[in-house]
Amino acid sequence: MRKTPHLLAAAFAIGVFFFGLLAAEHFARREENRLIHALAAGKSEQAYFGSALQRSALSQPDLLLVYGSSELTQGDLRYQSRTFFRKYPTGFMVFQVAKPAANALTIAQSLAALGPDLRGKKVVISFTPSLFWIPALNQEYYNGNFSRLHAYELIFSPLLSPATRALAATRMAQYPESLADDPLLKFAVTRLAQPAPLDSLFFSLAWPLGRLQTAVLNLQDHAASLRELNEKRLEAAADPRPANIDWAAWLEKTRKEQTEFSNNNPYGIDNQLWLKEYQPLFQQPIPPGSGDAQFLASLNASKEWQDLDILLKVLTELGARPLLLSRPLNAPFLEALGISPQAQAVYYEKLSAAAASYHAALVDFRALDGDSAFSVDRTSHPSLTGWIYVNQALNDFYHQK
DSSP, X not given: OTTHHHHHHHHHHHHHHHHHHHHHHXXXXXXXXXXXXXXXXXXXXXXXHOSHHHHHHHTOTTEXXXXXXXXXXXXXXXXXXXXXXXXOTTSXXXXXXXXXXXXXXXXXXXXXXXXGGGTTOEEEEEEOGGGGGSSOOOHHHHHHHOOHHHHHHHHTOSSSOXXXXXXXXXXXXXXXXXXXXXXXXXXXXXXXXXXXHHHHHHHHHHHHHHHHHHHHHHHHHHHHHHHHHHHHTOOSOOOOOOOOOOHHHHHHHHHHHHHXXXXXXXXXXXXXXXXXXXGGGGSSOOOTTTTHHHHHXXXXXXXXXXXXXXXXXXXXXXXXXXXXXXXXXXXXXXXXTTOOHHHHHHHHHHHHHHHHHTXXXXXXXXXXXXXXXXXXXXXXXXXXXXXXXXXXHXXXXXXXX
C-alpha cells in the first residue's frame, strides 16, 4: 500500500507528458494550417521530406498538391505553376512537392504517409517519359529523395494491403544504402520482401515498434515544420486576385518568346544545350528506325513501370483522386535519333494501360509530341509554351473540366 502514491504519481506524470504531446501537436497543426498558403509560393525542404506540411496543404480546398521531379523545378520561373497561379486567378494555387530525380517509388512513400487524409482528395503526379527508358533510379539519386518518415509510414501502414507493402518493400530493398543506418526499418523491409511464413511472423512482432517509431518521426516532423515556418517569418494572408485566363493568348506570347531561345535547331532544343550537348550527335546521318531496338529494350526493362504500379496501388487503396501528368515525347528529336513513331507509340500505350488499370485520369499530351515548341531538351522538360499547356491541364483538373 505504501507504493500506491508512487504509482499514482507516475501515472499522473505519464498523463501530463502525453497531454503535453497532444497540446504541442495541436499547436503545430494550427500554425501549419495558418501559414501553409504563404509557404505554397516558395520552396520547402521540410515539405518534401516531411508529411505535416503536405497534410496541411491537402486539407485546404484552394491548394492542389502536385508531386514530381525536375520537370516542375526547371525553366523560366515566370511560367512555372507555383508562380503562374500565385495570385489564385481561378481560385486555387498549387502546392508543389518536387525535387530533381524523384521517381514513382519515392512519391508512393510520400503519399502513403498521408494515409486517410488522401481519401477523396485530388493530387497530381507529374513526370517526364525519360524516367521510363532508364533501367532504374540509381542509389545516389534515390538517397537524395529518401525520407525515413515516409518509408516508415508505407512499410508500417495499417491502411495499405500486405501485398502492396510487400511490393514496395521488394523495390526498397534494392536500395540498401538508404536502410543501412536504420536496423528496424531494414529488418521490416527485408521481412516484408520475403514470402516465407516465419518472415511474416517476425514482421508482425516488429509492428508495434514500427508504429511507435513512426509516431516519434511524425512529432519530429511537426517540430521541424514549425522551426522552418518560424525561420521564414511568413505572413499568413494570401493575396488572391481573380482573373480570366486567355490560354490562347498565353500560348501565342510564349511561342514568340521561346523562338529566341531555340532558333539554331529544328527541334525546339534550347540553343546553348543544342550547341553543347546535342549537335555532335548529328554529325553523321542516322537511319530511320535504327534506334528502335535499344529504345524499346530500355522502355520494357525499366523498373519505373513497377514503381508506377506501386504508386497507383497506394493511391487507389487510400482513395485518392489522382491525375497522371506526363510530358510528351520530343518526337521530332527522337525521330532524328532513329527512333520511329511506332516505337515511340509504345510508351503512350504502356502508360495508358497503366492508368486505365486503376481508373486514373491521364494527360499525356500525345497530340502535342510533334510540337517542337513544347520541350527544351531530349527528356521533355517543358519550354515556356510547355508550361502554359501544363498550367492549363492543372487548371482543368482542379475545376473538373
